[in-house]
Amino acid sequence: xxxxxxxxxxxxxxxxxxxxxxxxxxxxxxxxxxxxxxxxxxxxxxxxxxxxxxxxxxxxxxxxxxxxxxxxxxxxxxxxxxxxxxxxxxxxxxxxxxxxxxxxxxxxxxxxxxxxxxxxxxxxxxxxxxxxxxxxxxxxxxxxxxxxxxxxxxxxxxxxxxxxxxxxxxxxxxxxxxxxxxxxxxxxxxxxxxxxxxxxxxxxxxxxxxxxxxxxxxxxxxxxxxxxxxxxxxxxxxxxxxxxxxxxxxxxxxxxxxxxxxxxxxxxxxxxxxxxxxxxxxxxxxxxxxxxxxxxxxxxxxxxxxxxxxxxxxxxxxxxxxxxxxxxxxxxxxxxxxxxxxxxxxxxxxxxxxxxxxxxxxxxxxxxxxxxxxxxxxxxxxxxxxxxxxxxxxxxxxxxxxxxxxxxxxxxxxxxxxxxxxxxxxxxxxxxxxxxxxxxxxxxxxxxxxxxxxxxxxxxxxxx
Amino acid sequence: xxxxxxxxxxxxxxxxxxxxxxxxxxxxxxxxxxxxxxxxxxxxxxxxxxxxxxxxxxxxxxxxxxxxxxxxxxxxxxxxxxxxxxxxxxxxxxxxxxxxxxxxxxxxxxxxxxxxxxxxxxxxxxxxxxxxxxxxxxxxxxxxxxxxxxxxxxxxxxxxxxxxxxxxxxxxxxxxxxxxxxxxxxxxxxxxxxxxxxxxxxxxxxxxxxxxxxxxxxxxxxxxxxxxxxxxxxxxxxxxxxxxxxxxxxxxxxxxxxxxxxxxxxxxxxxxxxxxxxxxxxxxxxxxxxxxxxxxxxxxxxxxxxxxxxxxxxxxxxxxxxxxxxxxxxxxxxxxxxxxxxxxxxxxxxxxxxxxxxxxxxxxxxxxxxxxxxxxxxxxxxxxxxxxxxxxxxxxxxxxxxxxxxxxxxxxxxxxxxxxxxxxxxxxxxxxxxxxxxxxxxxxxxxxxxxxxxxxxxxxxxxx
Numbered sequence: 022x023x024x025x026x027x028x029x030x031x032x033x034x035x036x037x038x039x040x041x042x043x044x045x046x047x048x049x050x051x052x053x054x055x056x057x058x059x060x061x062x063x064x065x066x067x068x069x070x071x072x073x074x075x076x077x078x079x080x081x082x083x084x085x086x087x088x089x090x091x092x093x094x095x096x097x098x099x100x101x102x103x104x105x106x107x108x109x110x111x112x113x114x115x116x117x118x119x120x121x122x123x124x125x126x127x128x129x130x131x132x133x134x135x136x137x138x139x140x141x142x143x144x145x146x147x148x149x150x151x152x153x154x155x156x157x158x159x160x161x162x163x164x165x166x167x168x169x170x171x172x173x174x175x176x177x178x179x180x181x182x183x184x185x186x187x188x189x190x191x192x193x194x195x196x197x198x199x200x201x202x203x204x205x206x207x208x209x210x211x212x213x214x215x216x217x218x219x220x221x222x223x224x225x226x227x228x229x230x231x232x233x234x235x236x237x238x239x240x241x242x243x244x245x246x247x248x249x250x251x252x253x254x255x256x257x258x259x260x261x262x263x264x265x266x267x268x269x270x271x272x273x274x275x276x277x278x279x280x281x282x283x284x285x286x287x288x289x290x291x292x293x294x295x296x297x298x299x300x301x302x303x304x305x306x307x308x309x310x311x312x313x314x315x316x317x318x319x320x321x322x323x324x325x326x327x328x329x330x331x332x333x334x335x336x337x338x339x340x341x342x343x344x345x346x347x348x349x350x351x352x353x354x355x356x357x358x359x360x361x362x363x364x365x366x367x368x369x370x371x372x373x374x375x376x377x378x379x380x381x382x383x384x385x386x387x388x389x390x391x392x393x394x395x396x397x398x399x400x401x402x403x404x405x406x407x408x409x410x411x412x413x414x415x416x417x418x419x420x421x422x423x424x425x426x427x428x429x430x431x432x433x434x435x436x437x438x439x440x441x442x443x444x445x446x447x448x449x450x451x452x453x454x455x456x457x458x459x460x461x462x463x464x465x466x467x468x469x470x471x472x473x474x475x476x477x478x479x480x481x482x483x484x485x
Numbered sequence: 486x487x488x489x490x491x492x493x494x495x496x497x498x499x500x501x502x503x504x505x506x507x508x509x510x511x512x513x514x515x516x517x518x519x520x521x522x523x524x525x526x527x528x529x530x531x532x533x534x535x536x537x538x539x540x541x542x543x544x545x546x547x548x549x550x551x552x553x554x555x556x557x558x559x560x561x562x563x564x565x566x567x568x569x570x571x572x573x574x575x576x577x578x579x580x581x582x583x584x585x586x587x588x589x590x591x592x593x594x595x596x597x598x599x600x601x602x603x604x605x606x607x608x609x610x611x612x613x614x615x616x617x618x619x620x621x622x623x624x625x626x627x628x629x630x631x632x633x634x635x636x637x638x639x640x641x642x643x644x645x646x647x648x649x650x651x652x653x654x655x656x657x658x659x660x661x662x663x664x665x666x667x668x669x670x671x672x673x674x675x676x677x678x679x680x681x682x683x684x685x686x687x688x689x690x691x692x693x694x695x696x697x698x699x700x701x702x703x704x705x706x707x708x709x710x711x712x713x714x715x716x717x718x719x720x721x722x723x724x725x726x727x728x729x730x731x732x733x734x735x736x737x738x739x740x741x742x743x744x745x746x747x748x749x750x751x752x753x754x755x756x757x758x759x760x761x762x763x764x765x766x767x768x769x770x771x772x773x774x775x776x777x778x779x780x781x782x783x784x785x786x787x788x789x790x791x792x793x794x795x796x797x798x799x800x801x802x803x804x805x806x807x808x809x810x811x812x813x814x815x816x817x818x819x820x821x822x823x824x825x826x827x828x829x830x831x832x833x834x835x836x837x838x839x840x841x842x843x844x845x846x847x848x849x850x851x852x853x854x855x856x857x858x859x860x861x862x863x864x865x866x867x868x869x870x871x872x873x874x875x876x877x878x879x880x881x882x883x884x885x886x887x888x889x890x891x892x893x894x895x896x897x898x899x900x901x902x903x904x905x906x907x908x909x910x911x912x913x914x915x916x917x918x919x920x921x922x923x924x925x926x927x928x929x930x931x932x933x934x935x936x937x938x939x940x941x942x943x944x945x946x947x948x949x
Contacts, residue, residue, distance in 0.1 A: 055806070056804065056805055056806030056807060056808060057804055057805045057806065058805060116808055116810075117802065117804060117808055119802075119804070120705070123704070123705075184807075184808070185806045185807055186807060226709060228709075228809070230807045230809065232807070237772070238770040238771055238772060239770055239771030240587070240770060240771075240919065240922050240923065240924075241584070241587075241921065241922040241923065242770060242921070242922065243892065243920050243921040243922070244792075244794045244796060244820055244822070244921075245690060245692075245822060245890065245891045245892025245893055246787065246890070246891050246892055246916070246920075247770075247787075247891070248787075248792035248793075248794045248820075248822045248891060249734070249777045249778070249786045249787060249790055249791070249792030249794075249822065249891070250767075250775040250776060250777050250783045250786045250787055250891075251767075251770070251772060251775070251776055251777075252776040253794045253795055255726075255794075255795035255796075255797070255798045255817075256726060256727075256729065256730065256794065256795050258723070258798075259722070259723040259724075259726035259727050259795070259798070260723075260726075260727040262719075262720060262723035262724075262727070263720075263723050263724040263726070263727030263728075264727075265720065266720065270713070303714075303715075306702040306703055306704060306706060306711075306715070307701075307702055307703030307704075307847065308701070308702060308715060308847045309846065309847050311714040311715070312714060312715055312716040312845070312846075313713045313714050313715075314713070319714045322713045322714045323710065323711075323712075323713060323714055326713055327713070328708075328712035328713030329712075330708045330712045330713075330717045330719075330720065330811055331717055331719035331720050331723070331801065332708060332719075332801050332802055332807065332808060332809055332810050332811070332812075333719070333800065333801035333802040333803045333808070333810075333812070334719045334722075334723070334798055334799065334800055334801060334803075334815070335798065335799045335800075335803040336797065336798055336799075337795065337796050337797035337798060337818065338581070338583075338796055338797040338818060339797045339798075339799040339816070339818070340520065340521055340581060340583070341520055341521045341522060342519070342520025342521065342649045342855055343520060343648075343649055343650060343694045343696070343796065343818060343820070343855040343856070344520060344580055344581055344648070344796060344797070344818070344921065345692070345694065345796055345820050345893075345921065346580075346796050346797075346921050346922070347794055347796070348796075348797070351798070352803070353719075354801065354802060354803070354807055354808070356708055356712075356807070356809050358708070358709060358712045358713065381776070382773065382776075383771065383772045383773050391806055391807040392807070426709065426710070427709045427710050427711070427712060427713070427714075428707065428709025428710055429709055429809075452710070455704065456707050456710075457705065457706070457707040457708075457808065457809060457810050458704050458705040458706065458707070458810070459704065459705065460704075
């Protein structure tokens with residue numbers, strides 16, 4: 022049963038929901054693409070936009086410089102002397118909008134359209150992570166508007182480099198330990214089980230990513246004059262990439278599986294109990310079923326097995342028509358998802374060696390790392406997870422599921438490493454939200470119930 | 486010994502050479518990139534520019550429509566009633582300028598700079614093929630200015646689609662047989678042995694090219710959510726490409742070597758006599774030596790063996806930084822160089838089958854062909870080749886070499902097939918001209934002696 026306080030707050034949330042949507046739309050209009058320096062001014066603008074919102078709500082705010090994009094920090098103390106301190110993590114940067122031609126509407130011109138669940142907001146960042154960040158921001162706003170205070174001491178840390186692998190975060194956390202001190206971190210960047218079933222994510226995969234360029238001839242060549250007598254860099258790169266996996270989908274980088282835990286029978290049974298609907302999951306993206314290591318289920322592969330994927334490849338002539346050229350260089354972007362105790366640094370080194378050892382004669386290569394993070398599994402019996410679950414139970418009829426995710430949130434590992442703090446990951450995304458894809462969207466239902474949920478969780482955390 | 490006529494013409498060529506250079510510069514300023522429809526107006530402008538030049542010289546000219554870019558046709562009869570008719574072939578289209586960042590100067594802003602041979606003109610098309618076309622055009626101009634007439638009946642056919650594989654040329658030739666009727670075709674789109682040694686090219690490789698797209702998931706995916714459970718189209722494409730060649734560089738497309746003639750001992754001995762300087766040829770492009778089929782010399786591989794090369798590859802995120810996406814589609818551009826009786830149509834079919842058979846489950850593919858041409862070997866003892874050789878002997882101290890080329894000029898095969906006419910390929914390019922590459926150039930020495938050569942060859946052809 023919700024408390025009287027929560028009932029009043031919930032009423033306020035529903036009555037003012039349109040304003041919440043309007044604010045999210047305003048924020049989504051700012052193309053805060055962190056990976057592309059052409060958008061640097063917009064990234065800063067997105068941070069300041071949220072800073073102004075928080076200032077208006079009474080938070081003390083600070084935009085803290087890093088080697089890359091700044092971190093927006095905000096803080097508001099509770100009047101409750103026994104209140105715990107909660108650090109909220111999210112990110113204000115977004116993925117690039119391209120390929121633009123595959124969007125039905127412009128990625129940075131948010132629109133509200135019909136969805137199978139009611140209404141949805143379509144824009145880059147609608148879910149990941151601006152919509153998700155708004156679930157706790159608007160919960161604070163409702164608490165403050167209704168009760169004039171927050172039941173917990175709240176700190177907020179919004180970074181601007183999550184989509185590029187959080188390269189500056191470790192240094193930032195190390196330098197700002199005291200400022201960030203809290204009892205628990207709440208991370209809002211994950212998904213639900215389905216639209217009616219909330220989820221707390223207790224494991225995430227780690228990440229290593231890199232851009233690799235191999236170079237053969239010192240200039241582009243005419244393929245008639247040189248075809249058959251030089252090693253073509255595009256063919257050569259394809260040959261190396263082809264060797265990254267064996268026929269069973271196992272990654273062939275040296276020592277790649279060091280630190281990957283064996284799944285126990287009990288863990289496999291727990292995952293099987295979730296009854297993941299493969300037909301729906303793969304059918305929705307036009308595939309008849311899962312690929313990859315045949316001895317694992319798709320949920321096991323997504324949450325408990327590592328992966329290595331090309332994220333981009335390019336070289337030579339890619340325009341209209343044809344150009345009979347042998348390119349001097351070939352390029353790719355690649356990322357590995359890690360589990361258990363896989364060591365990102367060792368994997369990066371072995372990845373470089375994998376390419377280096379296979380380079381044709383006379384070839385050179387460069388590798389640029391964009392960031393890395395370890396895999397994390399949270400203790401599922403903590404009081405904070407119990408509080409989050411109790412909060413979600415106030416809002417949803419279906420019981421909360423404890424799940425993993427195949428995605429990577431470097432922040433979670435770094436927060437544990439540098440602040441000695443655990444994180445509770447509770448978010449309101451859906452599998453079909455098209456995050457990192459054209460037509461990214463966030464269900465208004467998810468936004469609204471997400472706000473309710475964070476309002477309730479905040480009350481439960483205060484009772485610990 | 487040059488004739489009196491030729492001496493006067495040669496004097497005129499040298500005295501007016503700066504005007505020839507200026508005209509070439511004007512033509513090079515028009516970016517007639519045939520492969521990219523954004524340049525369609527420029528392609529037309531380049532054709533008309535040359536049409537106006539020829540009209541001023543007294544030629545009857547006609548811009549003849551095709552399904553693609555038009556063909557510029559021009560004709561001027563000799564007063565000599567016994568004169569043979571010579572059809573000159575060249576092309577007024579050029580390769581794209583990209584990658585622009587690798588040019589020292591803008592590709593369509595021609596400049597004259599110092600070279601190891603004296604002076605060179607740097608621009609896209611400087612050699613291929615505008616500079617080369619100018620060698621015969623300016624030869625006609627000098628004949629007309631000095632003698633008031635041409636010693637042969639001259640027809641000129643300049644196409645605008647050579648750089649895209651001449652897709653409309655077969656149809657054009659078939660429809661204009663009577664108009665194009667001649668005793669011999671002179672093609673000016675090939676190279677010299679070295680700056681002081683002219684060459685007549687007696688064999689060219691054929692060509693098949695295609696753009697291939699493979700598609701897996703129906704949209705781009707988050708590599709965290711889907712990494713390890715879907716077949717990544719970029720990895721899948723790389724795997725197929727890796728199978729195109731075996732470890733000895735042999736192409737694995739079905740029946741690919743059908744029609745490839747065995748090199749006889751005599752042919753191999755002839756090629757060996759040319760003393761190709763591998764160290765210089767590969768050293769100039771930053772490589773220590775040739776690659777490819779180990780049992781053949783580099784000249785054999787370039788002129789007498791087929792090849793299959795990627796010309797471009799792209800898919801996923803290729804911008805700054807990183808985007809952890811699994812792309813829905815992966816794309817490549819590929820071309821095969823053919824020799825002997827290899828059948829371009831059969832190879833195109835088997836190429837498509839090669840990819841189709843290797844597509845992962847649920848994947849689809851599309852293949853777009855941009856053009857094809859058969860390989861051609863010309864009879865080296867014809868009177869026309871003898872005349873061309875005699876003309877070149879008037880200009881150069883070194884004897885003319887009879888060579889092959891690894892490049893493809895679809896026109897030569899099509900002219901034989903549709904007009905029943907042989908071609909003599911005589912051109913003045915050098916290996917280091919950077920055709921199809923940044924900083925394409927043409928030596929002014931090559932241009933000037935090329936003009937002299939065509940003036941002389943024209944006189945020799947009239948004497949047949």
